[in-house]
Amino acid sequence: MTTKLFQTLAAATTLAGIVATAGAANAASLSYSTQYQYKPTDEAASADGYYITDIKDTISVQKFNSALGTLKSVTIEFIGNLKGDAGFENRSNNAATVLVNLAGTLNLQLPEGVDRFELNPEQSYSYTVARRDGVLDYGGTSGRTVAGLSAGITETKTFADSSFLQYFLGQGTTDFTFLATANSSISGPGNLASYVTTLASANVNVTYNYDPKAVPEPSAAIGLGLVAGIGLMSQRRKSWLKASN
Known part of the structure; x- marks a missing residue:
């Protein structure tokens, strides 16, 4: 009977343990998006997010709160776009073909330097x-004014190096250095x-790709597991007493 009693207690303990570990962590992710916004003192901010190059400024993103769990990797998507307008006038004695090339180099740095x-969007017209x-x-017949020129490119990378991940931990924001340089040109006669x-x-x-911290189940749930185990033990004890009489 003693052996059966210990087996019953073990079953109750196991049941409580299952309930207690039901909140085991699974991989999770958390995303933030930001658009570069220049805040000039001499002109209004752009309504569509485009600004005249050349640019050297900061793009800030929300850091990862370590209270959520352990940061495993960071996936960064960098989207760079150009737009432009151009004008040209053929001043030669012959008809000509004119090539307008909208191009630029966009860099995202962390730390600075x-x-x-490095994105190189480019489009020719x-x-x-x-x-x-x-x-x-x-x-007129010998010139042209054109608007709505555009070019864009997107690149995505995932970083898991622990030294790089440190830039994203804590409160506040992580600041990237954003650089945009124009390489546009017009060629012809x-x-x-x-x-x-x-x-x-x-x-x-x-x-942010991370492993969440395990969240313990409420003590009430654990208590239910123990009560169920004790109830099972009580039923078996009654059966043992009847059998012994």
């Missing part, structure tokens, strides 16, 4: 215009008047 991303018409107006304006935008999406 260490490139984590070709136009044919007549010989010079004698008017420098970036229009030797006698050509032209201009091009390049603007850039950037978005950073950060996903």
Whole structure:
């Protein structure tokens, strides 16, 4: 009977243990998104997030709260876009083809000076215009004014190096250095008047991949497991007493 009693107590203890560990942690993720916003003192912020290059500024993202668990890796998506407008006037005696190339280099650094991303969005546009018409107006038959030029590129990387992950732990924000440099150009005949304006935008999406801290089940649930075990023990004890009489 003593052996059966210990077996019953063991069953009750096991049941309580199962209830207590039911909240074991599973892998989880948490994402934050931010768009570069320049805050100039002499002009209004852009409504669409594009700003004239060249740019060297900060993009901030929310850090990971270590109270949530153990950070295992960080996935960063860097989205870089360009837009622009251009004008050109053929001033030669022959018709010509003019090539407008919208291009730039966008870097994301952490810490400053260490490139984590380098994007090179680029898009070319070709136009044919007549010989010079004698008017420098970036229009008519020998010139063109174009708007809505665009180019973009996206890159995603995952980092698991513990020294790099330290930049993302704690309260507040992690600050990336964002750089955007224009490489746009216009090519055509030797006698050509032209201009091009390049603007850039950037978005950073950060996903924290982590193991959550195990959340213990409420003591009431553990108590239910113990009560169930004790009830089982009581029923078996009654059976033993009847059998012994």
